[in-house]
Amino acid sequence: MESIQYVEKIRKFNRSYANVLGKIDQQIYNQAFSLTEARVITEIHHGNGCTATEVREKLGIDRGYMSRMLQRFEDENIILKKQSSEDKRQYALFLTKDGENIYEDLVEHARRGVDNMIKPLSKNDLSRLVAAMETIESVYSKECSSASEVLIRPFQSGDAGYVAHLHGRIYDKTYKFGQIFEYYVMKGLADFMIDPEGGELWVAEVNGGIVGSIAITKSSDTVAQLRWFILDESFQGRGIGKKLIETALSFCREKNYAHVFLWTVSTLESARYIYRKYNFKLTEEKPNDEWSATKLIEERWDLDLH
Missing domain, CATH: 3.40.630.30 (Gcn5-related N-acetyltransferase (GNAT))
Structure with missing residues (x-):
């Protein structure tokens, strides 16, 4: 198969990047929240009034795991659910004041963590790294948008x-x-x-x-x-x-x-x-x-x- 060399290079990158994500999860976000939980909190902040289905589908999270996570967030007064008057099965999600404080704390932790991770890199390497990230984001965004224009x-x-x-x-x-x-x-x-x-x-x-x-x-x-x-x-x-x-x-x-x-x-x-x-x-x-x-x-x- 002609594409096998590309497949293997992508798989190799995925294995390497998974280790990077693991370090981000351990070093950047505080121990109370995993990387996935932090992403959910971030999505609810930006999509103020979004639904669990929208967040789950965007982040690719298992339905059961998402349900348990949101229940925990609600129990800990991190989020507030409001039932839709148009569809009683849907709930709009909002961060509470405590939730917004947690979001701000996560952002600050992330900024400091990323800053520490890139300090050993030279300016040239940092520039190459960011350019490569932007390339991946651009190529994948084109693939996603073409599926639903x-x-x-x-x-x-x-x-x-x-x-x-x-x-x-x-x-x-x-x-x-x-x-x-x-x-x-x-x-x-x-x-x-x-x-x-x-x-x-x-x-x-x-x-x-x-x-x-x-x-x-x-x-x-x-x-x-x-x-x-x-x-x-x-x-x-x-x-x-x-x-x-x-x-x-x-x-x-x-x-x-x-x-x-x-x-x-x-x-x-x-x-x-x-x-x-x-x-x-x-x-x-x-x-x-x-x-x-x-x-x-x-x-x-x-x-x-x-």
């Missing part, structure tokens, strides 16, 4: 109808909204298609299929409205919602809007989490008994861009 692009002919379909399907299946909601979305999209001045509609594609959308429409010369933000739930946790929000807000700044607002409903916890993350503030509430058999609370969220 995400594209955020302005809408094309035919996309608006699919955006309405996505809203109708997801909101009926997940939130039991009636057909009047889909009509509301379709009417708004039709008005936008007639007069899109000052606005834009984007769709998110994964491997060529539309999985989400977001739009900005002009409310006045200085105020924009964020609309039709949706993401298929099977694609949540991949950073696609973040890319959509950042695309929309960048557009607002390019157009010199001073303010942007949106309307949502109180049951959409995932969307509300993202709005809070980008500093939108809840400013108004009103009841809605048109879209669902259950009375809803519509919410207005506002963000000053300057």
Whole structure:
């Protein structure tokens, strides 16, 4: 087999690097936490509100081991679990104040440990080491991204109808909204298609299929409205919602809007989490008994861009 020489060199590197990781585990992180536990704490810190499934799949951790680890963290007041109102089987994970202190301690230990490990190296060797690490990271990142290519692009002919379909399907299946909601979305999209001045509609594609959308429409010369933000739930946790929000807000700044607002409903916890993350503030509430058999609370969220 022609590739055998590469396979053996990679296996040799893996054996050597496993010893390096062992030293990192023993020397850098304090004895209360293994390298895996420290990585989980770090992921929860950066993915504030992430789920156990997202962390487990990203780090490749066994389901049972992950469950036992999180139970220990919860018992020791390191993490806090909040049940999702949209899926009772899912819990959002947050670090407590004690957990954040532990994270900061881990970061400081890691910095000191790595600094001690690289002190014997010359500047030339250190430069070669970092360059090799960046090469590995770059090559592997390309492999991972090619498996699931995400594209955020302005809408094309035919996309608006699919955006309405996505809203109708997801909101009926997940939130039991009636057909009047889909009509509301379709009417708004039709008005936008007639007069899109000052606005834009984007769709998110994964491997060529539309999985989400977001739009900005002009409310006045200085105020924009964020609309039709949706993401298929099977694609949540991949950073696609973040890319959509950042695309929309960048557009607002390019157009010199001073303010942007949106309307949502109180049951959409995932969307509300993202709005809070980008500093939108809840400013108004009103009841809605048109879209669902259950009375809803519509919410207005506002963000000053300057």
